[in-house]
Amino acid sequence: GENVEQHPSTLSVQEGDSAVIKCTYSDSASNYFPWYKQELGKRPQLIIDIRSNVGEKKDQRIAVTLNKTAKHFSLHITETQPEDSAVYFCAASGRALTFGSGTRLQVQP
Amino acid sequence: GAGVSQSPSNKVTEKGKDVELRCDPISGHTALYWYRQSLGQGLEFLIYFQGNSAPDKSGLPSDRFSAERTGGSVSTLTIQRTQQEDSAVYLCASSFTRGGDTQYFGPGTRLTVL
Numbered sequence: 001g002e003n004v005e006q007h008p009s010t011l012s013v014q015e016g017d018s019a020v021i022k023c024t025y026s027d028s029a030s031n032y033f034p035w036y037k038q039e040l041g042k043r044p045q046l047i048i049d050i051r052s053n054v055g056e057k058k059d060q061r062i063a064v065t066l067n068k069t070a071k072h073f074s075l076h077i078t079e080t081q082p083e084d085s086a087v088y089f090c091a092a093s094g095r096a097l098t099f100g101s102g103t104r105l106q107v108q109p
Numbered sequence: 110g111a112g113v114s115q116s117p118s119n120k121v122t123e124k125g126k127d128v129e130l131r132c133d134p135i136s137g138h139t140a141l142y143w144y145r146q147s148l149g150q151g152l153e154f155l156i157y158f159q160g161n162s163a164p165d166k167s168g169l170p171s172d173r174f175s176a177e178r179t180g181g182s183v184s185t186l187t188i189q190r191t192q193q194e195d196s197a198v199y200l201c202a203s204s205f206t207r208g209g210d211t212q213y214f215g216p217g218t219r220l221t222v223l
Contacts, residue, residue, distance in 0.1 A: 046213075
């Protein structure tokens with residue numbers, strides 16, 4: 001089955017800096033790669049996703065890149081703000097979503 | 110429109126008791142998923158339903174766990190003879206179809222087994 005690894009597990013940045021979270025996956029058949037943000041005590045919320053026919057996607061301060069050959073994808077957050085502080089999960093979809101272990105992002109004001 | 114709803118929001122039970130957790134997916138979504146999230150951990154896939162197809166039960170951790178989906182809509186996750194290690198947040202998600210469609214999560218049920 002699919003295996004998704006996510007790094008780093010924790011990330012602390014200063015407000016205004018960029019943050020990068022990286023994930024690798026194992027199943028070459030996976031074709032959908034969403035990123036979820038989960039605030040404390042809340043449900044995961046989709047923030048951006050990418051499909052295997054696209055290499056990069058941007059939405060304002062958030063971007064995701066995908067390298068299918070290397071089986072890795074990354075989340076980039078620019079101009080970070082304190083409200084970006086949360087746990088971020090990557091996932092890869094074959095039959096069902098397999099999630100990474102999460103990255104706790106702390107943006108210091 | 111209404112999102113995914115789950116009930117109860119919190120459930121405290123004694124070890125050995127059975128519990129039932131309910132999920133109402135978004136209307137029109139044919140795929141429904143159950144995940145488990147232990148404290149501070151990631152999301153562990155349990156089971157998913159797609160239309161009238163046989164469910165994929167490959168993530169269920171033991172035979173004490175079962176789920177059903179009636180009429181292609183509401184789903185119930187049942188845990189029999191609960192153990193303390195079953196304590197977690199149980200999240201339900203639904204999508205329009207499966208595998209490649211955005212999954213929308215419910216608020217979860219926090220299960221505590223004493």
